[in-house]
Amino acid sequence: MTRRHAGRDGHTDWCARDHRCNLTEHRSTEILVDLPGHARAVLTRVRTATGRDHAEIRLRVALAVTEPAARRQLAGLLTDVRRTVTRAALARRPRPER
Secondary structure (H helix, E strand, C coil): CHHHCCCCCCCCCCECCCCCCCCCCEEECCEEEEECCCEEEEEEEEECCCCCEEEEEEEEECCCCCHHHHHHHHHHHHHHHHHHHHHHHHHHCCCCCC
16 A cells, blocks of 8 residues: 555655654655635644654644734634544544445
């Protein structure tokens, strides 16, 4: 299976094979979603020394000028992040056999 396969040099087929990797993990090239002046997201695939794959996501969103609106935005962002993390966690669980 390609997902777990590593070449003779220890790198996977998606690994950036440069300074992003270190002694304990492999990291992909960053995938950027950029909406200038509004938001930016950076996604990186990471494989730890134990062989576990992770998605590392950094997100920056411009907040409203007024405090009440900024707080509403933050509440919405936290709700969306929680939903996304929960969905990802449930997707990796094995399905019960029938």
